[in-house]
Amino acid sequence: MTEIAKALTVAGTDPSGGAGIHADLKTFQEIGVYGMSVITSVVSQNTLGVKSFVDLELDFVESQFDAVFEDIAPDAVKSGMLSTPEVMASTAKKLKEANVAKYVLDPVMIASSGHALISETARETISKELLPLATVVTPNLPEAEALTNRTIKTIDDMKEAGRILVEGYGAKAALIKGGHYEGEADDYLYDGQTFEKFSAERFDTKHTHGSGCTYAAVITAGLANGKPLYEAVKDGKAYITAAISNPLNIGKGQGPTNHWGHRWSDVQSTIKV
Numbered sequence: 001m002t003e004i005a006k007a008l009t010v011a012g013t014d015p016s017g018g019a020g021i022h023a024d025l026k027t028f029q030e031i032g033v034y035g036m037s038v039i040t041s042v043v044s045q046n047t048l049g050v051k052s053f054v055d056l057e058l059d060f061v062e063s064q065f066d067a068v069f070e071d072i073a074p075d076a077v078k079s080g081m082l083s084t085p086e087v088m089a090s091t092a093k094k095l096k097e098a099n100v101a102k103y104v105l106d107p108v109m110i111a112s113s114g115h116a117l118i119s120e121t122a123r124e125t126i127s128k129e130l131l132p133l134a135t136v137v138t139p140n141l142p143e144a145e146a147l148t149n150r151t152i153k154t155i156d157d158m159k160e161a162g163r164i165l166v167e168g169y170g171a172k173a174a175l176i177k178g179g180h181y182e183g184e185a186d187d188y189l190y191d192g193q194t195f196e197k198f199s200a201e202r203f204d205t206k207h208t209h210g211s212g213c214t215y216a217a218v219i220t221a222g223l224a225n226g227k228p229l230y231e232a233v234k235d236g237k238a239y240i241t242a243a244i245s246n247p248l249n250i251g252k253g254q255g256p257t258n259h260w261g262h263r264w265s266d267v268q269s270t271i272k273v
């Protein structure tokens with residue numbers, strides 16, 4: 001029998017396969033980590049946008065947590081779309097009860113297409129309940145603005161947001177993603193001591209649906225595999241950059257990222273084109 005690292009994602013669905021639970025499980029599989037999921041919300045969406053969503057009942061979300069935790073201890077947990085304050089509070093409770101030590105909080109609020117995925121009041125619950133548990137929180141710029149209640153226009157603003165999320169709200173580290181910034185696609189990691197910059201060329205593509213989910217998932221997989229945070233983010237940045245720079249011709253809108261991108265030349269020979 002082979003030992004393998006295990007990662008759990010707590011998130012919503014994407015029937016078109018590029019974001020949410022689907023992106024997370026594809027990424028875990030690619031990294032070689034056993035993937036598990038707790039579904040919070042069933043979302044009707046595709047590369048063109050979000051049509052509607054149905055939040056699962058709190059009891060049922062909790063039952064899924066219990067089903068995982070009574071059987072299998074994940075080495076790391078990631079959360080994405082947690083649609084209601086109740087589900088957020090419950091996630092916090094379950095993570096504490098299960099003594100989860102590695103937790104990546106992707107504070108999903110708005111889909112890439114611009115559609116809101118959580119309620120306004122839920123933002124406060126993220127800050128109060130979830131940030132203090134996070135090994136790392138991974139907001140994009142609009143999410144960092146919402147969480148810190150500040151406008152972010154410059155690199156210094158991005159860094160200040162990271163400082164607030166760590167020193168003010170108690171996350172162990174914050175990775176402020178520059179996908180929505182102009183210029184290079186640079187992200188800044190603050191761990192309470194230093195800032196590290198993770199840089200990539202910005203590719204001229206609209207195929208970034210689920211990029212945030214995928215990036216947080218690969219970081220979670222790295223942590224599950226025992227990597228220090230810096231290494232997990234460094235490898236995560238290489239993975240998401242390859243996933244964005246090798247786009248697949250899928251969807252009529254903002255297409256998904258390519259979860260094989262990091263080994264694309266090997267995989268291409270086995271894929272029918």
Ligand SMILES: Nc1ncnc2c1ncn2[C@@H]1O[C@H](COP(=O)(O)OP(=O)(O)OP(=O)(O)O)[C@@H](O)[C@H]1O
Pocket residue numbers: 019110111112139140141177178179180185186187200201202203204205208209210211212213214215237240241244
């Ligand atoms: N056009 C691009 N070229 C290269 N890297 C990009 C591009 N767009 C985003 N990235 C990178 O992808 C990662 C995800 O960042 P982004 O800010 O887009 O996340 P997000 O908005 O949460 O994603 P989404 O909501 O689409 O899932 C970051 O490392 C960011 O720098």
Ligand SMILES: Cc1ncc(CO)c(N)n1
Pocket residue numbers: 011012013014019020021043045080081108110111112209210211212213
């Ligand atoms: C379920 C879900 N989570 C996150 C995002 C953000 O990309 C999305 N579009 N859908």
